Amino acid sequence: MTTHRSVAPIHASLAAGRWFELDIVEQMANIGAEVGRARRAMDSGDSERFARARARCLELFDLTLADQRWLDGRDKEVRLAREEVCDLLSGERTYHSDPALVDRYFLSFALLANARRRMARRPKSAGAGS
Numbered sequence: 001m002t003t004h005r006s007v008a009p010i011h012a013s014l015a016a017g018r019w020f021e022l023d024i025v026e027q028m029a030n031i032g033a034e035v036g037r038a039r040r041a042m043d044s045g046d047s048e049r050f051a052r053a054r055a056r057c058l059e060l061f062d063l064t065l066a067d068q069r070w071l072d073g074r075d076k077e078v079r080l081a082r083e084e085v086c087d088l089l090s091g092e093r094t095y096h097s098d099p100a101l102v103d104r105y106f107l108s109f110a111l112l113a114n115a116r117r118r119m120a121r122r123p124k125s126a127g128a129g130s
Contacts, residue, residue, distance in 0.1 A: 002012060002055070002109055005105025019060075019063045019064075019067070019090055020063075020067055020069075023068075023101060024064075025061075025109050025112050025113050026109075026113050027060070027064045027067070028064070028078075028081070028106065028109040029106070029109040029110040029112075029113040029114075031057060031060045031061055031064065031081075031106065032059055032105075032107065032109055032110055033106075033110070034056045034057035035057050035089075035102065035106055036103070037053040037054055037056075037057075038053035038054045038057050038089055038104070039048075039088070039099060040090070041053050042089065042091075043066055052101075054089050057085065057089075058086075058089070061078065061082040062083075064078050065079065065082070067079055079110055081105065083095075083130070084097050085097075087103065088102055
């Protein structure tokens with residue numbers, strides 16, 4: 001009898017629930033960072049670093065797809081993005097994935113997440129809304 005052992009998550013604290021506290025923009029921005037790491041490692045020929053970054057990237061995609069909040073249709077976009085990234089990182093380019101377009105796609109999430117963080121840190125002006 002073969003025993004299947006579950007693989008420990010790479011992002012243990014995220015898999016334990018912290019990932020599900022992030023909104024879709026923050027999740028996609030984090031995925032994009034891992035995609036960028038994987039692409040840089042692939043371009044430099046560092047197969048070990050590439051394999052680790054690709055595994056982290058796919059784990060974050062899978063955590064996002066497990067997030068029940070995105071079953072309102074946003075999961076379809078996440079699935080398509082995952083498929084595009086897999087195509088790009090596999091090197092097969094079956095879908096003619098364009099690295100520049102993938103970068104721009106994820107950059108938009110990173111920019112929005114950064115802008116939100118900056119706005120959240122800004123002090124509220126006195127008397128606003130009064």
